[in-house]
Amino acid sequence: MGDIDMTDFTVPRRRLGVAGPDVPQLSLGSWHTYDRMDFHDAVDLVAHAVRWGVDLFDVAVYGMPGRPPAFTDVLFSAIVRAAGLARENYLLSTKVWLEGYPAMSLREQVERAMFRAGTDHADLAILGDIRDENLDLAQLAWDLAELEQSGLIGCWGVNNWSATAIRTIGGHASAAGSPGPQVAQLKYSPCRRSIADGAPFADLFAAGLSMQASDILEGGILAGKVAPTREIGRDPGGVRERIIASAPGIAEVAADLGATPAQVCVAFALSHPATATVLFGATRLAQLADNIGGLRLLEEVGAAALRARLVPFCADREAVSPEGP
Template sequence: MVHSPAGSPVPRRRLGAHGPEVPVLGLGSWNTWDRMSMADAVALIRDALAHGVELFDVAHYDMGPHAENARTDLIFGRAIREAGVARDQYLLCGKLWLWEYPKKGFAEQMAVSLDRIGTDRADLVVVGDFFGELDVPAVVGDVAEQIAAGRFTAWGVNNWSAADVWRARRFAAEQGLTPPTFAQLKYSPARRTVPEGEPFAELFADGLVMQASDVLEGGILAGNLHPQRKIGADPGNIRDRIRAAYPLVAKVAADFDATPAQVAIAFCLANPTVATVLFGASRMSQWQDNLKALALLTHHGSALRTALTDAWADKDVMDPAASGA
């Protein structure tokens, strides 16, 4: 049981029917914790918890295009311990990769990942990233084994097609197993076609919810048009279009007396299918600035989405039925 501060300033939404109640903001791990000092990481974790943001997305990046042996999960594990945070005071969302599945099974992946962080369990996992055919029943069954083993209690998918999510949910229902309860999708004022398309709309109507990721497009939608670090994949090869859309995002931000990052976060949260938005922060000022997106959402959510209509960069590029990966 995770205990959040009474009267938490950050609103909460349920992460699908089988998921826990979570803050609408979560901190992601890729290139987050390895871009700051340990003291700053500890301070950021403590401040996040003080605001009721206890959701941390932490993964071991070591397969497929992420075969880089990143240390961000090791750093997070040390920082959360140095912050003096008990395990029941935060929600840990891990990753299970499909790049080398089933050669590298979920039991092995979880054992390695949890050991690196320094804990015996996660709360959630995201199963994701694959191309080609997927044995959906096998994945659902293997996830169920990890749930039965106490490794986590709820799960979601990362960049699956809507058709594969339907297969997973239907098979789980038939077998009495836990279905995926959320979809982690790339979503922003510029990337909208897959998460707002009809295939996923039907899933959201069925109780699935969205965990929005890549909302700042690796920093591009925050004004860093040419990030020097590795950032997420570019479905549809629209990154130049996103750069071209940035001036509009910046103008809308100025019109609403906000920052582009605040605008991007508030845009996503104004969509009722979004349960939580993941973003990275590499310094305290950035984290505190992004928190102000919540006030922007409260006062201008609908108007903001209307103002950003022309920032939609993948409207005529992506297939709504695609995975978005």
């Protein structure tokens, strides 16, 4: 496929839901990204990303009880200043964790997160996993509506929610005067397809919900790092060993297409009609440029042909319910 020509290149944009902003088709996450980088390299990476149109940054705090505190979001606040970026030059996404809610209000949590990130608002807030079956979705919707109306967040979405939970909070949001969830952040790759490709979410997507595809490389495994040394995401369905076994086959498909495995995974995620943006981490400028090449691959090969080549690598078809968690 060859390297993409970055001269005067800008990553195309898609609408987030029906009431969200236009977002770049690629977005950068920060799960222990900037705290693993040389500061000067991080500034260069972020500056180039914005120049190429990749201006949506997920800067959620990933600190866990009993573990060392995370500072990648605090570093991001210094990175954007060093890169000379004004707040209007980029879009900011944050996580809202539900484990401490409602004892810690959503407002307090988001305000603290924005203080760490060096700004006064998030363009997008993503609600974390539901771990309490008694969570009051009606009150949650009203609290989110208040944050939208106050300007603290622009819009919101969910991460790893079931289709039923999304429909339920959508109804409560409408009653609260909120547009409701605009995006579902879902694990999506040639190996993890059951939820995003299933009928329950197809109905939600048809109604206007967008997808933010995440974990597209399974923590680097599908890019060839079959024994990652850093913490990676959860393994729904317990299919990671199958995914590791699929990595060589995906690499063969990539080689046959004159592309890299990362480009194949980016192109696959973008081939889903509901995908508004693909979220990934990058610690080197070359990684960012390589992933951008996935856009050219999708254009050259076509969505249908690419998806057909990758059918054999679906690992979660019988292991994960299409309904979601």
